[in-house]
Structure formats: C-alpha cells, structure tokens
Amino acid sequence: MTALAVTRATLTRVLRDRTALFFMVLLPVAIIVVIGVTVSGFDQFRIGLVPAARSGPVAQELVSELRSAPGLRTRTYESAEDARTALRRAELDAVVLVPAGLDADVRAGRTVGVRVLVEPTGSAGHGAVSSVSAVVAGHGARLQAAAFAGDQAGGTFDENLALARGAERASSPLVVQAQTVNGESDYLPLGYSYSTPTMLVLFVFINALAGGAAIVATRRTGVYARALAAPVPARTLVLGETLAYFLLAVLQSLLIVGIGAVAFDVAWGDPLAAGVLIAVWALVGTGAGVLAGALFRTPEQVHAIGPALGIGMGMLGGCMWPLALVPDWLRTAGHAVPQAWAVDAWTTLLSRDGDLPAILGDLTVLAGFAVALVTLASLALRHRLVTSPGS
Amino acid sequence: MGVVLAIAAKDLRQRLRDRSAWVIVFLAPVLISALMALAFNNNSEFRANIGVVDLDRGPAAAGLTRVLTSPELEGTVHVRSYDDESAARRAVDAGGVHAAIVVPRGFTQALHGGTAAPVKVLDSVDFGLQAQLARAVTESYVAQVNADRLSVATAVAAGAPQRDVPELAAKAALLRLPEEVRAEGLPDDALKVISYFGPSMGMFFVLFTVGFGARGYFIEQQQGTLDRIAAAPVGRGALLLGKSVSTFVYSLAGLATVTLVSWLAFGASWADPLGVAALSVAMAVCVVCLTALVIALVRTEQQAQGLASILVFALVLLGGNFVFASGSTPLIRRLALFTPNGWALRGFTDLGTGVRGWAAVGAPLLGIAAFSAAVALVTALLLRLRRTA
Numbered sequence: 001m002t003a004l005a006v007t008r009a010t011l012t013r014v015l016r017d018r019t020a021l022f023f024m025v026l027l028p029v030a031i032i033v034v035i036g037v038t039v040s041g042f043d044q045f046r047i048g049l050v051p052a053a054r055s056g057p058v059a060q061e062l063v064s065e066l067r068s069a070p071g072l073r074t075r076t077y078e079s080a081e082d083a084r085t086a087l088r089r090a091e092l093d094a095v096v097l098v099p100a101g102l103d104a105d106v107r108a109g110r111t112v113g114v115r116v117l118v119e120p121t122g123s124a125g126h127g128a129v130s131s132v133s134a135v136v137a138g139h140g141a142r143l144q145a146a147a148f149a150g151d152q153a154g155g156t157f158d159e160n161l162a163l164a165r166g167a168e169r170a171s172s173p174l175v176v177q178a179q180t181v182n183g184e185s186d187y188l189p190l191g192y193s194y195s196t197p198t199m200l201v202l203f204v205f206i207n208a209l210a211g212g213a214a215i216v217a218t219r220r221t222g223v224y225a226r227a228l229a230a231p232v233p234a235r236t237l238v239l240g241e242t243l244a245y246f247l248l249a250v251l252q253s254l255l256i257v258g259i260g261a262v263a264f265d266v267a268w269g270d271p272l273a274a275g276v277l278i279a280v281w282a283l284v285g286t287g288a289g290v291l292a293g294a295l296f297r298t299p300e301q302v303h304a305i306g307p308a309l310g311i312g313m314g315m316l317g318g319c320m321w322p323l324a325l326v327p328d329w330l331r332t333a334g335h336a337v338p339q340a341w342a343v344d345a346w347t348t349l350l351s352r353d354g355d356l357p358a359i360l361g362d363l364t365v366l367a368g369f370a371v372a373l374v375t376l377a378s379l380a381l382r383h384r385l386v387t388s389p390g391s
Numbered sequence: 392m393g394v395v396l397a398i399a400a401k402d403l404r405q406r407l408r409d410r411s412a413w414v415i416v417f418l419a420p421v422l423i424s425a426l427m428a429l430a431f432n433n434n435s436e437f438r439a440n441i442g443v444v445d446l447d448r449g450p451a452a453a454g455l456t457r458v459l460t461s462p463e464l465e466g467t468v469h470v471r472s473y474d475d476e477s478a479a480r481r482a483v484d485a486g487g488v489h490a491a492i493v494v495p496r497g498f499t500q501a502l503h504g505g506t507a508a509p510v511k512v513l514d515s516v517d518f519g520l521q522a523q524l525a526r527a528v529t530e531s532y533v534a535q536v537n538a539d540r541l542s543v544a545t546a547v548a549a550g551a552p553q554r555d556v557p558e559l560a561a562k563a564a565l566l567r568l569p570e571e572v573r574a575e576g577l578p579d580d581a582l583k584v585i586s587y588f589g590p591s592m593g594m595f596f597v598l599f600t601v602g603f604g605a606r607g608y609f610i611e612q613q614q615g616t617l618d619r620i621a622a623a624p625v626g627r628g629a630l631l632l633g634k635s636v637s638t639f640v641y642s643l644a645g646l647a648t649v650t651l652v653s654w655l656a657f658g659a660s661w662a663d664p665l666g667v668a669a670l671s672v673a674m675a676v677c678v679v680c681l682t683a684l685v686i687a688l689v690r691t692e693q694q695a696q697g698l699a700s701i702l703v704f705a706l707v708l709l710g711g712n713f714v715f716a717s718g719s720t721p722l723i724r725r726l727a728l729f730t731p732n733g734w735a736l737r738g739f740t741d742l743g744t745g746v747r748g749w750a751a752v753g754a755p756l757l758g759i760a761a762f763s764a765a766v767a768l769v770t771a772l773l774l775r776l777r778r779t780a
Binding site: 017018022023027030031034035043044062071075084087088089091102106109111112113115116117119120124126129132133134136137138140141142144145146147149150152153154155160164166167168170171172174175176177178181184185186187298300301304305307308311315321324326330 | 409410411412414415418419422423426427429430431437439463464466467480483484491498501506507509510511512513514515516517519520521522523524526527528529530531533534535536537538539540541542543544545546547548549550551555559562563566567568569570571572573574575576577579581582596599602603606693696697698700701704705708713714715717718719720721723724740741744745746
C-alpha cells in the first residue's frame with residue numbers, strides 16, 4: 001500500500017511537469033512525422049526534370065510520361081543550374097535535361113540525345129538512368145513508328161503520331177511482367193509504419209533513462225532519507241518508484257501506439273503480441289532508468305549521458321536505420337543492445353503478420369534484459385538508499 | 392578585458408571538471424559519428440545483383456544479358472545465371488539476388504512477329520530500387536522490339552498495304568529509336584555520410600550545452616556568486632561577456648573536435664577548411680545567443696533546463712540533424728533553413744561535395760548570422776523589459 005503511495009506521488013509529479021510531457025508525447029510524435037516523411041518513396045528513383053524553355057508537343061509528352069512513370073519520383077526545375085545543385089547535394093538521383101530542339105529534330109528525322117546527369121560515384125544514378133531510358137524508349141517507339149509510317153505511306157508526322165498512339169492501344173506488345181517472389185520483408189514498412197515503432201523503442205528507453213535523473217534529484221534532496229525515517233522500508237520505496245516508471249513507460253507506449261494508429265494509420269499487428277512486447281519493453285526501459293537513478297551522482301550526469309547513451313544504443317539497435325543495411329558484424333554487435341531485439345520483434349509483427357509465437361524468441365531475450373536490469377536496478381537503488389540515502 | 396578572460400577561464404575550468412560535460416561535447420558526438428561511419432562505410436554504393444534465366448537461348452535473349460553486363464552498368468549490376476525459373480525464384484527468396492529476369496522461350500521468335508510469353512521480372516519486397524532497375528533495363532530492351540512492331544502497325548494504319556507487312560517488318564527491324572539517353576557524370580565529389588553526420592552530431596550535442604549554460608547561470612544566481620561578482624568592481628557587462636566567451640570556446644572546441652576526428656579518423660572530406668572553421672565559429676556564436684535567450688526567458692534552473700531541451704530538440708528536428716536533409720522532402724528542406732543548424736548543414740553539404748569558399752558558406756553564414764541577430768535582439772528586448780518591470 002505504501003509502495004503504491006510512492007508510485008502515485010511520482011506519477012503525479014511527472015504528469016504535472018510540462019517538460020516531461022513534451023518529451024513523452026510531443027517530441028516523439030514530431031520525430032515520427034519527420035522520419036516518416038523522409039523514409040517514404042525509397043522504391044522510386046528521384047529525378048529532376050528540366051524542360052526546355054519552349055517545348056513542343058512531343059517534348060511535352062515526354063515530360064508528362066516521365067512525370068507519370070511509376071518508378072520515378074520527379075521534381076521540375078526552372079533551370080539546369082538549380083537541378084545540378086540539387087543533384088550535387090544528393091537531393092536527386094539524376095537530372096533529365098529535355099533538349100530544346102526535340103520536336104524539330106524528331107520531325108526532321110534526326111536522332112535526339114536526352115542528356116541525363118548523374119553523380120558518377122556513390123549513388124543510385126546509373127539505376128536511375130536505366131529507369132529514365134525505359135520511359136524514353138517507350139516514348140521513342142511512337143516517334144519511330146510515326147516517322148516510319150510517313151516514309152512508307154505518306155501523311156504528316158503529327159497525323160502518323162496520332163495513328164501510332166491508336167495502334168499502340170490496339171496492339172499486343174511484348175510484355176514485361178513483375179512478380180513479387182518474397183513478400184516477407186526484413187524491414188519495417190516504409191513511412192510512418194517505419195518511424196512510429198522505431199521511435200517508440202527509442203523514446204520509451206530514453207525517457208525512462210531521463211526518469212533516472214528525477215530519482216537522483218529525489219535522493220539528493222533528502223526525500224528518500226526522510227521517507228526511510230518515517231519509517232518506510234527501502235524495498236517499498238524501490239518497488240514504488242519502479243512501478244511508477246514502469247507505468248509511465250507503458251503510458252508513453254500506449255500514447256505513441258494510439259497516435260500512430262489514429263493519425264498515421266499504423267497497423268500494429270497482433271494485439272496480444274504487441275501488448276506483451278510493449279509491456280516487456282517498458283520493463284527494459286524501467287530497469288535502465290532506475291539503474292541510472294541508482295548509479296549516477298547528479299541529475300546533470302543523467303541529462304548529459306542519458307540521451308547520448310539512448311541515441312547510441314538506438315542507432316546500434318536499428319532505431320535510426322534498418323540493421324539489414326549495415327555490415328554483418330555491426331548487425332551482430334547491434335544485438336548486444338535490447339533495442340535490436342525490440343525492433344526485430346516489431347518488424348515481425350508489422351511486416352510479416354507475426355503473432356506471439358513468432359516473436360517469442362525476441363521476447364525471451366528482451367525479458368532476460370528486463371529481469372537483469374530491474375534486478376540490478378532494485379539492488380543498486382536499495383543499496384544506495386540503505387547506505388547513503390541523502391547522496 | 393582581463394576580468395572577462397578571468398571569468399571565462401573560471402567557467403571553463405568548472406565545466407571541464409565535470410565529466411558529463413566531456414561526454415556530451417566531446418565523447419558522445421565522436422562515438423555516434425563513428426557508429427554512423429561504420430554503419431555506412433561501404434553502403435553509399437547502389438548495387439543490384441540480378442539473376443537471369445535464359446529459356447529462349449536465342450540472340451535476342453543474349454542481347455538482353457549483354458545490356459546488363461554493359462560498361463554503363465558494370466559498377467551497378469552484377470549478373471548471375473540460373474538454369475530455370477524455380478532456381479531463380481529460390482535465389483530471390485533467399486536474398487542471393489535482388490531480382491531475376493526470366494526470358495521466355497520464343498522471345499527471339501517474337502521479334503519476327505507473333506506473340507511470346509511475358510518476360511518476367513521476379514522481385515523481392517525489400518529491394519524495390521533493384522527491382523525497378525531490372526524492370527527498366529528489360530523494358531528498355533523490349534521497347535525496341537515493340538517499336539519495330541508498332542512501326543509496321545502504324546504504317547498499315549497510315550495506308551500501307553497489308554500484303555507488304557513482311558517487307559515492312561524487315562525494314563523496321565533495321566530502325567533505331569530516334570530518342571536515346573546520354574548519361575553524363577557530374578564532376579563534383581560525392582557526399583560522404585560522415586561528412587554530413589559528423590558535423591550534424593557535433594552540432595546536436597553542442598546545442599545541448601545551451602541548457603547547461605543556462606542552468607549554470609541560475610545555480611550561480613542561487614548561490615549568490617553573481618551578486619558577489621557584481622559587488623566587486625566588475626560590471627555586469629563584463630560578467631556576461633566572460634560567460635559568453637566560455638560558452639563560445641567550449642562550443643567551438645566541441646565542434647572542432649568532432650570535425651577533426653571525422654576528418655582524420657573516418658575520412659570525412661570538405662573542400663575548404665576555412666569554410667568548416669567559419670561555420671563552426673558561427674554556430675558557436677549562435678549557441679552563446681541561444682543560451683542568453685534561455686536565461687532571459689526563464690526564472691529558475693528547472694525552467695532553463697526544460698526550455699533549453701525543447702528549443703534544442705525543435706532546432707535539430709527542423710534543421711535536419713536527425714535525418715539526412717537531402718533525402719527528405721522539399722518542405723522539410725525549406726523548414727531547415729529557418730534554423731541555424733539547418734543552414735550550417737547546408738554549408739557542410741556543399742563543402743562535402745567540393746564547393747569552396749563563399750559559394751559554399753556565404754549563404755549559410757548569413758543565415759546563421761540572421762538567426763543569431765534575431766535571437767540577440769529578442770534577448771535584449773526581454774532584458775530591457777525585465778529591468779523596467
């Protein structure tokens with residue numbers, strides 16, 4: 001009962017703290033939005049389009065087809081210089097410069113070169129060139145047909161181009177058919193379904209660590225010393241604080257899950273499995289936070305080291321980028337931190353329709369982390385309270 | 392001046408005795424930058440491992456394979472051959488190749504008329520870009536075949552006699568598409584991950600010190616240290632200047648450490664060391680201004696910590712420290728230019744891609760200066776209001 005009073009006091013204090021609420025809700029949601037927007041459209045090449053100043057209908061048609069090509073994400077630029085700058089800054093994979101005399105050259109039977117600028121090293125440029133080539137080839141097929149028809153049967157280029165469009169609709173060309181063989185992803189879905197679960201993992205842990213600063217401050221202000229003199233047993237204080245920070249971690253998780261589902265349309269997968277995962281992860285965070293509260297000497301130390309530690313572990317564990325992208329040795333090393341197992345479990349739930357048995361392995365490891373951290377934290381805090389309650 | 396430097400030196404000594412200060416300004420950004428450099432060391436290259444199943448065994452199918460192994464795609468595409476479709480499916484499924492192209496029996500025959508089964512591109516959900524590349528190469532190749540067939544059909548539609556179709560097909564087979572793509576490489580340096588995220592993490596953690604500086608001020612106020620200094624023959628201006636100098640030196644040291652380590656240990660490259668120095672100095676000045684703003688806005692140590700944290704996270708979130716700004720949307724890139732760190736990262740991006748001098752850092756320096764001036768102006772107004780209140 002006394003432990004619950006301690007829990008209630010801590011919860012009340014934290015929930016009245018507007019800064020704490022900012023870190024619990026507003027900041028994670030803001031980062032979810034930014035990262036969610038950033039990690040979408042990774043299956044398309046980013047193309048800068050620079051139309052000629054005075055484009056004829058043929059050039060306009062090419063631009064329109066490039067814009068509507070499903071494998072390309074295009075952005076139009078006024079000048080080649082602006083597009084080059086964007087390409088240099090890696091904002092684009094390639095830049096297409098639509099030639100000024102395209103219409104005239106095609107009508108005159110001359111071959112037209114469509115210049116595509118790429119960053120020659122370290123980018124997806126050549127892949128982007130191939131994708132642009134496919135669109136240009138499809139467009140060029142009609143031009144070839146119109147010119148050929150003019151040579152063989154007469155008529156104006158524009159008339160024959162219209163005939164070519166009609167013939168294309170009526171023809172049965174050779175088809176390229178895409179088939180997805182492996183639908184089971186090693187990645188979280190792109191967009192908000194990527195950023196929301198990863199930021200849940202990141203921020204529940206970082207916030208729990210930040211809670212350690214409050215424990216240190218409470219220690220240093222002598223609140224625990226007075227409580228022990230009340231007399232409240234040290235184990236009761238430890239239990240009360242642990243329960244409070246566990247409930248806060250669960251509350252933060254549920255808020256992120258709710259906002260993710262309602263605002264960002266995130267499907268969290270099997271509810272039972274997701275619920276167990278949230279609870280176990282909250283326990284991991286709680287253990288880390290209480291341990292920080294027991295070990296650090298000043299709140300400043302927690303504020304300084306906590307975020308750095310949380311972000312570093314988040315990076316190692318795949319919260320900032322998928323571990324499938326990094327070298328094998330780093331992926332293995334990443335699994336030394338609990339974040340990696342949590343992200344793996346969310347990937348199973350969101351990308352492979354996993355259920356509780358499917359993430360049992362990850363949950364077991366996370367439970368191991370949780371038990372170790374909570375036990376260690378409880379012992380350390382109890383020891384600190386018994387031996388030097390006012391420090 | 393001696394008084395100002397004495398106050399600055401005292402503040403710096405105090406900060407450097409605090410081990411957490413070392414962690415946040417020197418150790419954490421270096422370690423996190425190192426982690427990023429290791430994670431993306433060999434990852435800037437786009438690679439596509441594409442399997443090919445040639446069930447046609449004709450010259451047309453061989454031509455498609457030749458396109459995939461052409462010099463243009465040499466550094467991008469790696470081709471593996473499979474005997475049958477099921478072997479290719481297994482390879483895609485297991486991740487042995489990113490995608491596979493299955494050329495059907497009768498593909499070459501279809502060049503001379505008639506129909507053929509579709510050319511299949513087998514893909515995996517995790518390798519969208521590689522699948523897009525495999526599809527694009529195949530579609531480009533097939534496009535020429537379809538163009539020849541379309542030419543014949545259009546000629547017939549335009550009035551050529553139906554009986555001439557074989558002759559028209561023979562003529563069309565000699566045609567080449569009138570539009571062709573000509574790829575040109577830019578002469579700039581490619582931007583390395585570490586050239587961006589090294590300074591990015593340095594700025595993130597240096598901005599964190601805004602909270603520490605502001606809190607330190609209020610702690611000294613509580614302890615009466617500020618009043619004792621003010622009672623000495625030292626003006627409040629000298630006191631503030633001294634504290635500003637210490638914040639500036641501390642921030643600059645942090646940024647300099649991260650950029651130096653990124654350059655020496657992890658291969659970050661910027662075209663112009665002076666530009667890097669100028670951006671670092673500008674950001675250090677900005678940290679001083681932000682610290683002063685927080686001090687002017689709040690009245691307690693707790694409020695200082697809270698406001699500084701919110702301010703810093705808002706800046707790094709908008710500025711592009713958490714995500715690679717160039718990979719984000721135009722809107723987010725535009726929003727980044729309302730922050731000093733966003734401008735600084737723009738400068739580091741340009742320096743990292745080979746741009747030198749004023750062209751790289753001119754606009755960013757002006758952007759940071761404008762932000763700092765606005766912050767300083769607001770701070771001055773707040774302090775004046777507080778004195779008159």
